[in-house]
Each structure stands twice: as structure tokens, then as C-alpha cells.
Amino acid sequence: MTTEALTRPGTAVPSAPGRRRTRPWGQLASQAFLIVASVLWLLPIAFALYVAVRPYSDTRKYGYVSLPHHLTLKNFSDAWTQSDMLHFFWNSVLITVPAVIIVLALASGVAFVLTRVDVKVNIALLILFTAGNLLPQQVIITPLYRLYLKITLPHFLSDSGLMYNSIFGLIAINVAFQLGFCVFVLSNYMKSVPEEMYEAALVDGASLWTRFWRLTIPLCRPALAALATLLTTWIYNDFFWAITLMSSGDKRPVTSALANLQGQFVSNQNLIAAAAMIAAVPTLVVYILLQKQFIAGLSLGASKG
Amino acid sequence: MSSTSHADTAAAAQDGATAPVPRRRRGVRRLSLRDRIVVAVLLGIPLLLDLAFVWFPAIGTALLSFTKWNGVGSLHTQTCKPNVPSILNNGCWYGVQNYHQAATIYPEFWPAVRHNLIWLAVFVVIATPLGMLFAVLIDRGIRGSRMYQSILFLPVMLSLALVGIIWEFMYSQNYGLINTVIGHTSDSNAIDWLGNPHLNLWSVLVEATWRQSGYVMVLYLAGLKAVDPTLREAATVDGANAWQTFWRVVFPVMKPINIVVMVVTVIESLRAFDLVYITNKGINGLELLSVLVTSNIVGETQRVGFGSALGVVLLVISLVPISVFLYQTFRREEAS
Numbered sequence: 001m002t003t004e005a006l007t008r009p010g011t012a013v014p015s016a017p018g019r020r021r022t023r024p025w026g027q028l029a030s031q032a033f034l035i036v037a038s039v040l041w042l043l044p045i046a047f048a049l050y051v052a053v054r055p056y057s058d059t060r061k062y063g064y065v066s067l068p069h070h071l072t073l074k075n076f077s078d079a080w081t082q083s084d085m086l087h088f089f090w091n092s093v094l095i096t097v098p099a100v101i102i103v104l105a106l107a108s109g110v111a112f113v114l115t116r117v118d119v120k121v122n123i124a125l126l127i128l129f130t131a132g133n134l135l136p137q138q139v140i141i142t143p144l145y146r147l148y149l150k151i152t153l154p155h156f157l158s159d160s161g162l163m164y165n166s167i168f169g170l171i172a173i174n175v176a177f178q179l180g181f182c183v184f185v186l187s188n189y190m191k192s193v194p195e196e197m198y199e200a201a202l203v204d205g206a207s208l209w210t211r212f213w214r215l216t217i218p219l220c221r222p223a224l225a226a227l228a229t230l231l232t233t234w235i236y237n238d239f240f241w242a243i244t245l246m247s248s249g250d251k252r253p254v255t256s257a258l259a260n261l262q263g264q265f266v267s268n269q270n271l272i273a274a275a276a277m278i279a280a281v282p283t284l285v286v287y288i289l290l291q292k293q294f295i296a297g298l299s300l301g302a303s304k305g
Numbered sequence: 306m307s308s309t310s311h312a313d314t315a316a317a318a319q320d321g322a323t324a325p326v327p328r329r330r331r332g333v334r335r336l337s338l339r340d341r342i343v344v345a346v347l348l349g350i351p352l353l354l355d356l357a358f359v360w361f362p363a364i365g366t367a368l369l370s371f372t373k374w375n376g377v378g379s380l381h382t383q384t385c386k387p388n389v390p391s392i393l394n395n396g397c398w399y400g401v402q403n404y405h406q407a408a409t410i411y412p413e414f415w416p417a418v419r420h421n422l423i424w425l426a427v428f429v430v431i432a433t434p435l436g437m438l439f440a441v442l443i444d445r446g447i448r449g450s451r452m453y454q455s456i457l458f459l460p461v462m463l464s465l466a467l468v469g470i471i472w473e474f475m476y477s478q479n480y481g482l483i484n485t486v487i488g489h490t491s492d493s494n495a496i497d498w499l500g501n502p503h504l505n506l507w508s509v510l511v512e513a514t515w516r517q518s519g520y521v522m523v524l525y526l527a528g529l530k531a532v533d534p535t536l537r538e539a540a541t542v543d544g545a546n547a548w549q550t551f552w553r554v555v556f557p558v559m560k561p562i563n564i565v566v567m568v569v570t571v572i573e574s575l576r577a578f579d580l581v582y583i584t585n586k587g588i589n590g591l592e593l594l595s596v597l598v599t600s601n602i603v604g605e606t607q608r609v610g611f612g613s614a615l616g617v618v619l620l621v622i623s624l625v626p627i628s629v630f631l632y633q634t635f636r637r638e639e640a641s
Contacts, residue, residue: 048471127631136575138619141599143361145603176359239464280467
């Protein structure tokens with residue numbers, strides 16, 4: 001609206017003479033406020049990045065807050081090689097990718113049934129799934145931990161032979177926990193698909209499966225893309241499940257493994273900064289590439305409240 | 306099977322002109338056997354997973370909270386005997402004793418409750434209005450709004466564990482940016498932002514707010530986009546200024562988003578865990594209910610019954626915002 005008024009001053013002036021006088025100041029104040037906020041918001045990340053590109057010898061001699069004498073990328077390569085980060089990244093991939101795919105597959109099935117088939121208890125089930133996602137993780141951890149120690153898995157899924165301390169176990173809990181949110185968002189999205197499309201499909205003799213797989217899923221592609229990006233960051237960023245349901249550090253995903261690295265590199269903060277920056281890369285890349293989807297994804301879940 | 310449903314729908318289509326609604330309903334409801342199997346599979350597997358790994362443990366926690374158990378050995382239904390060494394009493398029915406102990410003699414309980422409340426208050430009083438302000442300013446489409454939006458949302462993309470590590474460089478006693486800038490790095494006058502139990506909760510809350518307000522901003526941005534622009538135009542034509550337009554017209558229309566933000570705020574402050582855990586394992590001034598639950602059941606002490614009681618306290622508090630959210634969300638569906 002503001003831009004429209006600015007480009008067509010002739011139309012805006014007569015209707016709101018008072019606003020025109022205050023607008024330049026308002027604009028200036030808004031700009032100033034947002035610039036200050038942006039600087040404050042970037043500062044911690046920028047400083048950590050600055051620490052990461054300085055050699056340890058420099059910061060030891062001149063302090064962390066000092067002008068740069070040398071800049072180096074060596075901390076990044078050192079962090080990468082000395083801490084086995086590739087290994088932890090691979091763990092994250094092994095957990096995140098299957099978990100995201102399984103959640104989306106299962107959630108779209110549930111959402112479809114709950115929105116398109118009258119199973120009498122649709123709303124009760126929707127509430128069950130949605131509420132499950134809102135519980136604090138600590139509320140379910142005790143029995144879950146016990147359960148994970150009881151469930152045995154074949155050795156190709158878990159070398160401990162248990163759900164506990166296995167990648168498979170982490171996938172399972174991430175899937176179960178995130179299902180609620182995805183069912184909620186997808187069922188809202190599927191409700192907006194016009195009924196006429198399903199009538200047409202019925203006329204063509206499409207079975208329930210065809211209506212789901214050939215009609216609904218392709219229509220939900222934007223919502224699925226948005227959810228995929230959100231889920232990727234959430235599951236990648238998970239900390240609690242990884243530290244409680246995994247006993248051996250070498251199987252943990254990268255974000256929780258970083259807590260161990262902190263202890264390992266405690267004398268060399270530059271290396272920790274570099275490792276932290278490396279660990280942040282995947283979500284930042286996802287964010288930059290799919291920014292539009294992110295906003296859309298959040299609004300899908302949000303505007304339906 | 307598919308031929309019968311085909312015939313059904315063909316008949317429905319022919320009748321469609323006269324009585325479309327009831328025929329359509331019946332067409333969807335009357336499922337072939339194959340369709341029923343599809344429904345059972347699509348619904349059954351996720352339901353089983355959700356019940357097994359989320360709801361069964363939640364109920365389990367509630368039951369365990371009435372027992373005294375160290376996690377080893379079996380549970381039984383006998384009442385705990387007083388004046389018997391706890392090793393012999395293990396796995397017994399303890400009634401509400403865990404809750405009683407938590408409220409009366411467990412030293413960390415009330416500080417943790419207070420910290421959770423402070424956490425909530427800071428989110429409500431600072432993070433939420435800040436996020437809303439960001440959203441409103443950005444939504445007005447001022448120059449560079451996309452860039453501001455990206456920068457302010459950036460922390461939300463980082464895991465809380467990473468946020469803790471990154472802020473360490475700001476807060477560190479002897480090399481941190483803050484102490485260096487204000488000249489408090491020597492041993493005599495250094496401020497221990499994260500170690501001082503009177504200070505560290507507030508320091509961590511700065512980190513939490515830094516992240517939370519970006520989250521709130523995005524929720525409000527989504528809400529503001531959904532507001533019908535003609536409403537604002539009408540308000541402007543009526544001579545309302547920007548302030549009045551927002552509070553009298555836009556804000557009330559955003560009621561659904563306000564509820565979502567409120568629920569997110571309460572739930573995020575109850576769930577808070579990662580930041581304090583990565584900072585100092587959540588002790589020495591940073592106790593939160595979530596930390597107490599975790600340390601009692603997966604820590605060294607293994608007081609499973611007691612930890613579960615704390616978990617149930619957390620559950621009961623969480624159920625308030627969850628119910629508000631569900632009520633608001635599903636009330637309309639029930640009506641339609």
C-alpha cells in the first residue's frame with residue numbers, strides 16, 4: 001500500500017494529507033530501527049565467523065576482539081579433519097533424509113483419509129496427532145527410553161541389537177513426533193482442494209488409492225516442499241532425542257556431536273567456532289535456497305489457527 | 306470391485322443433476338474392499354507409530370509418577386513400605402509421594418518453576434512484541450524489507466545447540482566480545498555472564514529472545530499477508546493513522562494468528578532445554594523443569610518415578626496451551 005501511494009502521489013495526497021507529512025519520518029525511523037536490529041542480530045554470528053577465520057596464535061597474542069593480522073581458512077580444514085565431521089554429517093544425513101521422507105509419506109496418507117474419507121472419528125484423530133506434536137519431549141522420554149531398551153532389532157538395522165543407540169531408533173522417534181504437525185498442515189491444505197475434482201475422478205472410476213496418489217499428492221506439492229524444508233531443519237537441528245536415545249557419541253548427528261567437540265577442543269576456541277560454522281551450513285543452504293517455501297510453509301501452519 | 310464402484314459413481318453422476326449432495330456423500334462413504342484396505346493402511350501405520358512412541362510413553366509417564374523406581378528390576382503393585390531401605394522398596398506403588406516430595410523437599414523444584422515462568426514472561430513481554438514489530442515494519446514494504454526479514458529470521462535456522470556455542474563467544478568471561486568492549490576482562494572485574502547464577506538465566510534469555518523473535522516475526526508476517534487489504538484501505542479512507550489502523554483494524558482481524566503465537570510462546574518456554582543444557586548442563590542458576598526431568602531419569606541418579614512426576618507437572622502445564630489451541634482450531638470444524 002505504501003509503495004502504491006508513493007508511486008501515485010496524486011491519488012494518495014487528497015485522501016490522507018496528515019499521513020503524508022509523517023511518512024518520511026516514519027520511514028526513516030523504521031529504517032533506522034531495522035538497521036540497528038539487523039546489526040545486533042548478525043553480530044553474534046559475524047563474531048563467531050570472525051573468530052573462525054583467525055589463527056589461534058593471533059587470538060592468543062592479541063585477544064579475540066582485535067584487528068585481524070592474518071586471516072585463514074585453516075581452522076575450517078582442521079575442524080573438518082580433526083573432529084571427523086564428515087562422519088557426523090553422514091550420521092545426520094542417515095537420520096534426516098529417511099525421517100523426512102517417511103514423515104511426509106505417512107502424514108499425507110493420514111491427512112488424505114481424514115479429509116476425504118468419513119471415518120467418523122476424523123476430528124478426534126486429527127486432535128490426537130496434533131496434540132502429540134505439542135507435548136514437551138521430556139514428558140515422554142522415560143517410558144520411551146525404557147521401550148527403546150526393550151525393543152530388539154535385527155543386526156542390519158542396529159549393531160547393538162536394540163532400538164536404543166541406533167540410527168533407526170532416532171528416525172522412528174523423529175517420525176512419530178513430527179507426524180502431528182505435518183498431518184495438521186497437510187489436512188488444512190487438502191481441505192482447500194475443490195470437491196469437484198474428486199467428483200470428476202469418481203466419475204472416471206478412480207479408486208481411493210488413485211485419488212490419493214494421482215490426484216491429491218501432485219496438488220499438494222507446494223505444501224510438501226514447504227514441509228520438507230521445515231522438517232529438514234527441525235530434524236537436523238534435533239538435540240534432545242540424540243543425546244538421550246544414543247549412548248555412543250560416534251553415532252550422533254552433527255549438532256549434538258558438536259557438544260562433545262566443545263570439550264575436545266576446549267583450548268582452541270577458533271577451531272570450535274569453525275566447527276560450529278561448518279555445522280550451520282546445511283540449514284543455512286536450505287534456508288537460502290528455499291526461503292520462499294519456508295515462509296509459505298510457516299504460514300500454511302499458522303494462518304489456519 | 307472397481308467395476309462396481311465405477312457403476313456407483315456413474316449412477317451418481319447421472320443422478321447428480323437432481324440430488325447431488327446425498328449421492329456424493331454415499332459415493333464416498335460406500336468404499337470397496339480394496340479402498341477399505343487402503344484406508345486401513347494409510348491410517349493404521351502412522352496411528353500405531355504415534356500411539357506407540359508418543360501417547361503410550363505419555364501415559365506411561367503418568368503411571369510411573371506414582372511409583373518409586375530406580376529403573377532396575379521390576380515394577381509391582383504393592384504399596385511402598387515406610388522405614389524400609391529403598392532398595393527393598395524398589396518398584397512399589399508410591400501414591401502422590403513423588404509430587405509431595407517435589408513440592409516440599411526437592412530444592413531445585415521451585416527455582417525451576419520460577420525460571421520457567423521468567424522464561425515465559427520474557428517471551429511474552431519482549432520476544433513477542435519485538436517479533437510483531439519486526440513483522441509490521443517489514444510488512445509495510447519499506448526498502449530492503451526482504452533483506453531485513455532474512456537477517457532477522459537467520460537465528461531460527463540454527464539449532465539451539467549451535468546458538469549456545471555461538472553466543473559463548475559473546476559472553477565468555479575473558480575473551481568474549483561483551484566483556485572486552487565494556488572493559489571487564491581482567492581477573493578482578495570480569496563479569497561471568499554464563500557462570501554467575503544470578504546472571505546466567507538472563508544472559509541465556511537474551512540468546513533465546515534473539516531466536517524466538519525471528520520465529521514470532523515470521524508467524525506474524527504470514528498472518529499479516531492474510532489480512533484483507535481492503536480493510537486497511539477502508540480504515541485509511543476513514544482517516545485512521547497507521548497506529549490506529551493496526552490496533553483497531555488489523556490486530557483484531559489477526560486473532561487466529563495471535564492465538565498461534567501465544568500457544569507457540571507458552572510451549573516454547575516450557576520446552577526450553579537445549580540452550581541451558583549446552584551452556585552448563587542446566588545447573589547452577591539455569592534449572593528448568595525439562596532439565597530436572599531429564600537429569601532424574603537419564604542421569605546418574607535414576608529416580609524414574611520422581612522424574613516422571615516432574616514430567617507430569619510439565620505435561621499438565623503444557624495441556625493448558627495445547628487445549629486452547631485445539632479448541633480454537635477444531636471448534637469451527639465441528640460446526641461445519
